[in-house]
Each structure stands twice: as structure tokens, then as C-alpha cells.
Amino acid sequence: MSAELDNLYQEIILDHYKNPHHKGLREPFESEVHHVNPTCGDEVTLRVHLAGGVVEDVSYDSVGCSISQASASVLADLVIGKPVDEAMTIHQTFLELMQGKGQVVPDEDVLEDGIAFAGVAKFPARVKCALLSWMAWKDATAQAQSEGVTS
Amino acid sequence: MSAELDNLYQEIILDHYKNPHHKGLREPFESEVHHVNPTCGDEVTLRVHLAGGVVEDVSYDSVGCSISQASASVLADLVIGKPVDEAMTIHQTFLELMQGKGQVVPDEDVLEDGIAFAGVAKFPARVKCALLSWMAWKDATAQAQSEGVTS
Amino acid sequence: MEGLLPDLDVIRKDFPILERVLAGGQPLVYLDSANTSQKPQIVIDTMVDHLERHNANIARAMHQLGAESTEAYESARDKVAAFLNAPSRNEVIFTKNATEALNLLARTIDLGPGDNVVITEMEHHSNIVSWQLACERSGAELRWFGLTDGGELDLGNADRLIDEHTKVVAFTWVSNMLGTINPVVDLVARAKAFGALSVIDASQAAPQLPVDVQAVGCDFLVFTGHKVCGPTGIGVLWGREALLNELPPFHGGGEMIETVTMARSTYAKVPHRFEAGTPPIVEAVGLGAAVDYLGHIGLDAIHTHEQTITRYALEGLQSIPGLSVMGPLDATQRGGAISFELEGVHPHDIAQVLDSRGVAVRAGHHCAKPAHARFGVQSSTRMSSYLYTTPAEIDALVEALHHTRSYFKVG
Amino acid sequence: MEGLLPDLDVIRKDFPILERVLAGGQPLVYLDSANTSQKPQIVIDTMVDHLERHNANIARAMHQLGAESTEAYESARDKVAAFLNAPSRNEVIFTKNATEALNLLARTIDLGPGDNVVITEMEHHSNIVSWQLACERSGAELRWFGLTDGGELDLGNADRLIDEHTKVVAFTWVSNMLGTINPVVDLVARAKAFGALSVIDASQAAPQLPVDVQAVGCDFLVFTGHKVCGPTGIGVLWGREALLNELPPFHGGGEMIETVTMARSTYAKVPHRFEAGTPPIVEAVGLGAAVDYLGHIGLDAIHTHEQTITRYALEGLQSIPGLSVMGPLDATQRGGAISFELEGVHPHDIAQVLDSRGVAVRAGHHCAKPAHARFGVQSSTRMSSYLYTTPAEIDALVEALHHTRSYFKVG
Numbered sequence A, B: 001m002s003a004e005l006d007n008l009y010q011e012i013i014l015d016h017y018k019n020p021h022h023k024g025l026r027e028p029f030e031s032e033v034h035h036v037n038p039t040c041g042d043e044v045t046l047r048v049h050l051a052g053g054v055v056e057d058v059s060y061d062s063v064g065c066s067i068s069q070a071s072a073s074v075l076a077d078l079v080i081g082k083p084v085d086e087a088m089t090i091h092q093t094f095l096e097l098m099q100g101k102g103q104v105v106p107d108e109d110v111l112e113d114g115i116a117f118a119g120v121a122k123f124p125a126r127v128k129c130a131l132l133s134w135m136a137w138k139d140a141t142a143q144a145q146s147e148g149v150t151s
Numbered sequence C, D: 001m002e003g004l005l006p007d008l009d010v011i012r013k014d015f016p017i018l019e020r021v022l023a024g025g026q027p028l029v030y031l032d033s034a035n036t037s038q039k040p041q042i043v044i045d046t047m048v049d050h051l052e053r054h055n056a057n058i059a060r061a062m063h064q065l066g067a068e069s070t071e072a073y074e075s076a077r078d079k080v081a082a083f084l085n086a087p088s089r090n091e092v093i094f095t096k097n098a099t100e101a102l103n104l105l106a107r108t109i110d111l112g113p114g115d116n117v118v119i120t121e122m123e124h125h126s127n128i129v130s131w132q133l134a135c136e137r138s139g140a141e142l143r144w145f146g147l148t149d150g151g152e153l154d155l156g157n158a159d160r161l162i163d164e165h166t167k168v169v170a171f172t173w174v175s176n177m178l179g180t181i182n183p184v185v186d187l188v189a190r191a192k193a194f195g196a197l198s199v200i201d202a203s204q205a206a207p208q209l210p211v212d213v214q215a216v217g218c219d220f221l222v223f224t225g226h227k228v229c230g231p232t233g234i235g236v237l238w239g240r241e242a243l244l245n246e247l248p249p250f251h252g253g254g255e256m257i258e259t260v261t262m263a264r265s266t267y268a269k270v271p272h273r274f275e276a277g278t279p280p281i282v283e284a285v286g287l288g289a290a291v292d293y294l295g296h297i298g299l300d301a302i303h304t305h306e307q308t309i310t311r312y313a314l315e316g317l318q319s320i321p322g323l324s325v326m327g328p329l330d331a332t333q334r335g336g337a338i339s340f341e342l343e344g345v346h347p348h349d350i351a352q353v354l355d356s357r358g359v360a361v362r363a364g365h366h367c368a369k370p371a372h373a374r375f376g377v378q379s380s381t382r383m384s385s386y387l388y389t390t391p392a393e394i395d396a397l398v399e400a401l402h403h404t405r406s407y408f409k410v411g
């Protein structure tokens, strides 16, 4: 069992947890969302700043467990500076990994540190933790984009 | 099983069912009630006429099974002409017989034809049928008495 | 007999209660399945396994038992979604029974003075009283389709009943008293034409014919677990996801929330939105096993079996002097519940004599008083078959009815 | 250890799940009983016997199976009435869970603008959101008792909170998060002094201490089956008979009616008034077996056992560096649910590491977000014992918590 546990709590995850990247709420931003994991209460407030079809910044404030915290940090690393389309593809890849019940082999080229979450997919109760900030980011990005269209 | 059944459907019951006594709604009366057995829909409308502490008349109209019909007929036979107190005692005796799960030996002196219902007490689903008009009578009598007090 | 389920003997072995011997050594002839169905061993065993090995609260629990229990509960949702051909698993809400599902809708769909709700005279009380109460609370008007002498919906005045003020059209798919199968696709289309919500009570349909919510096109549909070989304590509300998410919350409590402060709360989306508190977990798991079991036998095959038994029963019943069947007489146009009257003997007394021969039927108003009143009767006797019913059991019923007549010396 | 149940080993044998072996060969250490309790064999067997031999719908069915099923269901009502020392069996209403029982009251007790409802900050969401929704619908005001730093009700401003406009005072007997046992007799008296109805949430009390509604003097009390060794899908609303019969109907449907016409209906008295539709029959039967089981062991003995285990657990937990227990620290003043924080490790992560050692606890807000907010935390870890818990299991917890600290390299 300890092997399974180590597989869940990979060093990379614990590092991101202890030293989260891009954490804190920053300006400018086009949209801000607040997402909650209703079952456990983990929360994230997340802002997106888009410019010229590129994810210029993702900033966030969050409370939660190591998995949800580390995953926000990895998300920010992965999408900041990427074209929105490409970021969405990364999102999709991460989602598939999480929903794959441990059967999906992660693509390190796309997910970089995100591959450390492969072990999480085997713990259904923790998948929601890992996805919290990713869902928030998708939601915020959709809002920012529709802002752009209507304004 | 046929013995049990014959025990339920005693000749006396079937006779009262085919030729109910005192049936039909009559005047005068001090109170009229309508009782329903919600589970099966059996219904009785029952009137009570009291005078000088005596049950002068009980008249009724009812739809229902052999047990509920026969029991209304036997009730009317038993209580008409009796002092209210004595009628209440008969009511109590009948109630105890019905709720006795077949363990109570009926007192023929008090219940007369009512002793035929001893077999019903073994069929919990039918006890309500046997009690429908008796409960209506008790209710109507209480109303007639309180009418008497207040008027 | 052509049309019976091929392995009827084997199927009967799946139901332990069918081996029950009743008072006087009478074998059980269970013809009360429209009231509640019997349970196959696989449903009972699945529940026992859950209670003995996987029991834990769901969603909230982070441990292995919690994960197992949640997985079992949520996969029951998947099974029910497949059973109904629902577009999304989120559309399947577990309730306590069909009654709760109907009341949930009657409590949460917004109604007001000037609005109307259309039901039918052949509804089960659960699909009448729930809307009566909703109309009383809101000031909306309750209207209903009457019935023809043949026991079908009288659609003659449909154009006057359903109008632009109609908010809900709620009707049963199969009548639990008359057996009538209603033209649900047509009724849904009539509701839709006026922008009204359609609510189908599939409590008697789900056990015996394929239910495909997408093919029917309705907005909401309910059924109850204990009539589809599942346990009591579980029912299903299905609804279109967008519509469900627009409804206000029903019960407040655990799991239906997004966040709670003392001052105010926000609510989760479906299905959790309507599953406040600890849900009927082992019951949902049992229901999942039940719909799997039915799916394995095949709803088409079950439907054919029911029609075959029903045809045979209609013939047998009509051979009895003084017996009149209520509702459609064509077995292909009806479900497997057959209510009847027998001249000179009250339904209670019929049921009692039948019971002394081990034949279990229902007597009374079957929670359909208005339909009884429509036909001028106060109560009736009802036999209802299911996938385990054999022609020999129908023979036993018919013979017991002959005996009833002679017992009460009628005719 | 003095105070433990004498035959603890024998009692543990009654619970088949306690023999479960989890991943990695770890034996199960189930410390999540405040979330849901495990089920003794007798409860499971009683349910199986019902399903395999006596299954039928109740009340409506006139046949032998129907009589047996009705008898089983109604005698469960007698057992629950005895369990609560209720003056009348009619006062016991079977619901689906505690949440439904609370919502039933919140939907049917008449409230209006100018009225107020008083709850507390330590309630489970089911006893908060139900009243929030009722106040939103009716325009009544929601008020609440705050908490002291020690996790008790702050009764300091009781005289301002409860006043002549108070219609309902609803509170938990035992907190599911802090463990606090509230002064229920005092609170009931305060409500009564202003003519307000008192509603007690006994979901955490009923499993572990004797509940006597007459001694407490409250108007309504609820609890949930799955926490008292019964199945899911069943809960209880108890209320004074006269009060219950004055409440308007809740759900409309089968069995709650007196008579139904299309135009209007009249309603039965309690208990049927509030049991619309086919009730959770086998679940009530299981609950009956469960309260019998608890009664046989004795609620006083169970209470002593819980206090003994709680005292031992409080000692063990407080020996862990960085661990702080929330709520009362005196085992005689609290129930068996102990929530705590461990510096530097999030509750999810604690629960995960504990789970890898077979120790099942709950992590999160335990459906008590406001109580967490009051103490400035977003979530906590909760261990909760029951009559089958051993001191050795507490040792396993404590050891696993030490391991958690070293795993996450804290301290």
C-alpha cells in the first residue's frame, strides 16, 4: 500500500504543494471565478488574463489539500504563455488522464510535471481535488473569451 | 385453510350481509358521520338518534364487503334501544374482541350475533372492515352527546 | 404457449419467494406484481454483499470503503441511465419512490394564478394529490382528461384542455387500474406545442416495456424501484438536465449544497442538487442490479411475455359468469394489471377466498379512486402478472374465482 | 479498560464488515461511524428474510404476504416508539432519512413575515438549509445561537434570540463535528416559554445515548436509520400526535389520503398522513431489528462504552505534536465524534495516509461548514467510534497519525 501512496504523493506533487508557482491574485484579468469542491470544501479563486489569443496570466488563491494545491501550481506552469487553443488541448489531455482510472499513460511532452498526477487517477475521491483548479480555469477562460466577444 | 375461511365467513355473517337489519338513513337524528376505510374505500354514512340517555335509533347507508356490511347490521341490532352507557360497554367489548388477534373468547351474553366476528380477529386486514361502522357509531354518538350539552 | 419467456422455469428459480408455502400448505400464486414485484436472488445478494463488505457513506468518505460504496452507488446511476436511454447520467435523480419524485416536481415547478396543470382521470393518487396540493398552494387551475367507456383517455376535448396557460401535462404511461397504455408520444407533442412541461408516470410502464426517454421526447419521467424487481425505498426522477438545473432546490441538506453560511447557501447542480442527505445507498445498488437483471432478460421479451399472459388471463376471466373486466380487452393495447368485478361478491371477499387458495391479488381502489368513480364502482379486484407468472397460475386464479362464486352462492 | 462493553469481541463478530481486509492486506479500522454505522448480521438477515419470504406491499394488500409485510412494518413502528419512549405509536413517522424529516417540518410548519426561526451555528447542513429555504419562502427571519471558543452553545444572548415571535427552535442534541452534547431540556424549556415549537436533531444522539422524548419534553425529534445500525433509506420523525395532525400534508399520494376525487381530497391522520406512497418497507423492518439490537445491548452501556473510547482517544490524539482537537475536551461532556487539525497536513492528506493503513476517518467539512467557519478552518479530520470500537483501533489511529507526520515531514 505504501507503494500506491508514494505513487499518489510523488515528489513533484509535494514540491509544488510546498512551493506553489504563480500563486496569488494578480492584475490585469478579464475574468475571475470561484470554485468549490462541495464534498470537502476545497476552494479556489482564479483569474485569467488573455491577450491576442494567448494565456497571458493565470493567478489564483486557494485552500485545499496537497493534490488540489499542487495541481493549481502545475496548471499555471503549463498554460501561462501558451495560445488558448494549445492550453485547451493540455486541459483535455489532463482531464483524460484524471478520468482514466489509472489506465492512461501520461504524455510527458504535453503535461510536463502534470504526469506526476497519473497516480491520482487511481483514487477516485482525489480526482476532484486534482481537477478543481483546472475546471475553474476552463470556466474562467470561457468567460474571458465571451467577454471579448460581447465587448 | 377452508376451515379458517368458514370461521371468518360464519353463516350469521353471511345472513346479515344478505339481509342487513336497520339499513337505510332515517329521521330523526342528532348527528350524522361519514367514515371511510382509506385503504380499501369501504364507506359508511351513519346517523344516531339519542333520547333520554337511550340509543333510540341507528340508521346507516354503506358500501363495502360482507364483513363491514354485516358488522353494521349487528351493531344496529345490539345498540338500538340500549342506554348509551350500556351500548358503549358493548362497543368496548366488540373492540377488544377484534383487537385480540383471535385470543379473546367472545361473550355471547353481551355480543349476541357479534360473536360470529371472533374469526375476523385472525385476519388483521379485515379487522378494519369489521370496525368501520362501530367507529362511526362511536364518533356520531360523541357528537350527538356534545350537541346535547351545548344546545 | 407462444410468447412466454423461454426459460420461465429458470427465471422462477431466481425468485426465492415463489417457493413460499402458505397456510394450509397452499403454494403461493403471486398475482399482485403491479402492487409490488418480487425480488430476484441477484438483487438480494447484491444488497447483502454491499452491506456486509462495502458499506460506507458516499461522496463524503475518502477511504476505501467510501470509494467502493460511492462507486457502487454511482454505477447504479449509470445503469438506470442506460435503462432509460438517458442522454446524461446527471439526469438520473434517486428519490425514495415514484411518489416523492412526482411531489418533487409538483413542489419545484413554478406555478401561479392563471396557470393550469393538466392530468387525467386514470392517474394513481400520487399523480393527482401532488398536483392538487400544488394548485392549492399556487392558485393554478387543475384540469384533467376524462375517460371513455372503454377505459381509454378521452382526447376529444384535448384542444380545449391544453392551452397557452398550461404549465404541466402529467399522465401515466400505463394505468395501474385499467391497464390502458396511453399514447405518450402524442401527449408529449401536445404539451410541447403549448410550451408546457410533460411529466410521465412510468411506474407501471418501466416494469414491463422498454422505456426510452429520448424516443418519447418527454421532459420528466418517474418510476419506482420496488415494481421493477428492486427494493423499496428507491425511486427515480429523470429529467432534462437543463430543466432540472433551473428548478429551485427541493430539500435542503447534506450533499445538495455548493457552499453554506449561516446567512445563505448556494446549491450544487444535478444530480446532487436533489439528493439532500444520505441517499438510499444500498437501495440504489439493489435497483442497479434489478435493471441489469431486467435488461439481461430483455424488456422486449418481458413485454411479449406480459402480453401473452394477459391475453390468456383475459380469456380465462371472461369465461367466468358474472365477471366483467374493466379497461381495454385487447391484450396488445394494455399492460398486465387487470381489474374486474364479480357480480354479487365484494372485492374484499373475493380476495379473501382467493387468498385461502394461495392466490394473492389486490382488492380495493388501487390508489385510483377517481378512475373507479368514473366507472361507478367503489372498488375492484385486480390481478397483475409479471415476468415470473405462468399460465398455470392464471388457471389457478380462474379456478379459485369459480370456487368463490360457489362459496358465496352466487349465480 | 473499565467502561468498555463487556462482550466487545462477541459484539464485533456481529458485524461482518469488520473482517474486511483492505488493500495491501490491511485490516479495517473503521472510525467513521458518525458518518454511517456498520450493520450487524441480525439486521441484514432480517432484511433478507423479509425479501425472500414476506415481501409484499403493505396496508393495501389483503393476502397473507401482505398481512405479514404489514405486520413486520408496523411492528418496526412499535419498536421505534419504544426506542424513543413515545407515548403513541402513531407519532412515529417513517421518512427516508433525517434530512427528509427536517425538511418535512420546515415545509409544513406555518411561518410568515414577522416570525422567526432559531437554530445554532453547530447544526448539520440539513438543519440549516432546510430552515433557510423555509425562511426564504415565508419571509420569516432566521436567527442562530453562536458558539463559545470551547465549542459549546453560547447561550449568553438566548433571551434576545428567542422571543414571542419565535415559531421554531431547532437544534442538534449532539454535534456531528464538535461532539458537543447540548442542554436539550433547557433549550426545550426556553422554546416552550415563548410558545415556540422545539425540534431536536437526534441523528448523532440516538446512536449513542438513551433518547426519551417524554423526559426531554420536545415537540419534534428526528433521527436517521443508517447511523443506528439500520440500513440507508429510512429515517424517523417523531412528533406529538396532536401537533402532527394539525400540520398540512407534505407529499400527496397513496396511503396518505382519506378520500380522493378529481376536485379535492381529504387526508388521513398520522402516521399515514405523512407516509405518502410505498414506504421504505424492508428498510423500516431493518431499522426495527437495529433498535432491538441496540436495546438488547443497552443504550446506557453503549453510552459508557463510547465515553470510555472517547476519553482514550482524546488522550491519544493529544499526545501527537501539532494536533489540536476541536470541541469539548472532557469525554463525559461530548459524543464520540472527534474532529481535529494536524499542523502542516491537510485533512485530505491525513485521511489518505490513514487509509493506506486501513484506518477509515472522514476529512472535510462534515456537512457543518458554518461550525468550521466559526473556528476559522475550512475542513478537519474526524474520527468517530461506535459500540464495536476497541482501544486497539484507537492505538492504530494514533500510530497512523504519527506516521502521517513523518510521511509529510512535518515537525
Ligand SMILES: Cc1ncc(COP(=O)(O)O)c(C=O)c1O
Pocket: C254, C276, C277, C278, C279, D034, D035, D097, D098, D099, D100, D124, D126, D127, D172, D174, D175, D176, D201, D203, D204, D224, D225, D226, D235, D367
Ligand atoms: C447531526 C446530523 N444531522 C443530520 C444528519 C443527516 O442525516 P441523513 O444524511 O441521514 O439525512 C446527520 C448525518 O449526516 C447528522 O450528523
Ligand SMILES: Cc1ncc(COP(=O)(O)O)c(C=O)c1O
Pocket: C034, C035, C097, C098, C099, C100, C124, C126, C127, C172, C174, C175, C176, C201, C203, C204, C224, C225, C226, C235, C367, D254, D276, D277, D278, D279
Ligand atoms: C401508476 C402508478 N404511479 C405511482 C405509483 C406510486 O409508486 P410508489 O408507491 O412506489 O411511490 C404507483 C404504485 O403504487 C403506480 O402504479
